Amino acid sequence: xxxxxxxxxxxxxxxxxxxxxxxxxxxxxxxxxxxxxxxxxxxxxxxxxxxxxxxxxxxxxxxxxxxxxxxxxxxxxxxxxxxxxxxxxxxxxxxxxxxxxxxxxxxxxxxxxxxxxxxxx
Numbered sequence: 426x427x428x429x430x431x432x433x434x435x436x437x438x439x440x441x442x443x444x445x446x447x448x449x450x451x452x453x454x455x456x457x458x459x460x461x462x463x464x465x466x467x468x469x470x471x472x473x474x475x476x477x478x479x480x481x482x483x484x485x486x487x488x489x490x491x492x493x494x495x496x497x498x499x500x501x502x503x504x505x506x507x508x509x510x511x512x513x514x515x516x517x518x519x520x521x522x523x524x525x526x527x528x529x530x531x532x533x534x535x536x537x538x539x540x541x542x543x544x545x546x
Contacts, residue, residue, distance in 0.1 A: 428467040497533035
């Protein structure tokens with residue numbers, strides 16, 4: 426997760442690696458020398474979006490889509506009178522509303538990406 430968050434806000438690979446090393450120095454000093462390896466390993470696994478790194482507003486646009494989906498989930502649940510707490514990329518509802526949150530997440534995602542079928546974990 427640290428590789429992703431440090432990469433997304435960076436203007437260059439050098440800046441991303443510096444931010445990652447700084448984070449690791451504070452949270453996992455023994456792994457600090459592995460920062461470069463972890464960076465390349467992470468982005469080789471996510472090769473499909475790697476080309477978007479350090480390319481202007483691509484990540485900003487993706488984050489906007491992510492927040493649009495989240496707001497649509499919250500709106501659907503609010504309209505049903507269901508209290509929902511969003512936390513990062515997750516939502517918390519009472520267990521009895523598990524079907525409703527799953528439906529809201531899938532339908533909200535499909536309003537943005539109609540040809541994709543999301544998998545919820």
